[in-house]
Amino acid sequence: MEEHPGGDEVLLAVTGKDATSDFEDIGHSESAKEMMEKYHIGEIDASTIPAKRTFVPPQQAAQVQAKDNDLLIKILQFLVPILILGLAFGIRHYAKSM
Numbered sequence: 001m002e003e004h005p006g007g008d009e010v011l012l013a014v015t016g017k018d019a020t021s022d023f024e025d026i027g028h029s030e031s032a033k034e035m036m037e038k039y040h041i042g043e044i045d046a047s048t049i050p051a052k053r054t055f056v057p058p059q060q061a062a063q064v065q066a067k068d069n070d071l072l073i074k075i076l077q078f079l080v081p082i083l084i085l086g087l088a089f090g091i092r093h094y095a096k097s098m
């Protein structure tokens, strides 16, 4: 995985499904195709391959979680100043009326 010139993320993105079209779409060189022989561990019964991806590696699940956290931080960065401003106006209004 670490040695793949295209990086490990692209490989993780196709785990749990048939990656033939993904491999071919990239236009891998002949030497890349020859290299596959080295990693060939056996034949798979095509009827057992899920049509859709069913497995998400934990590394990617963590990335999705990190993206969710980024969104939450952005929302908070927007909301917190507005809340502080609202609170300041509220206190000022309350102080004036006393």
Ligand code: HEM
Pocket: 004, 005, 006, 007, 010, 011, 014, 019, 022, 023, 026, 027, 028, 029, 030, 031, 032, 033, 035, 036, 039
């Ligand atoms: C055992 C399977 C694989 C082998 C041996 C392999 C090997 C290689 C090699 C040698 C390269 C360097 C460029 C070349 O010579 O073509 C490469 C690049 C790349 N591979 Fe793979 N690869 C495999 C599977 C995959 C799969 C399944 C994907 C996609 C999901 C993928 C995506 C890429 C990408 C995006 C690049 C970079 C292309 C570029 O920058 O031009 N590879 N791979």
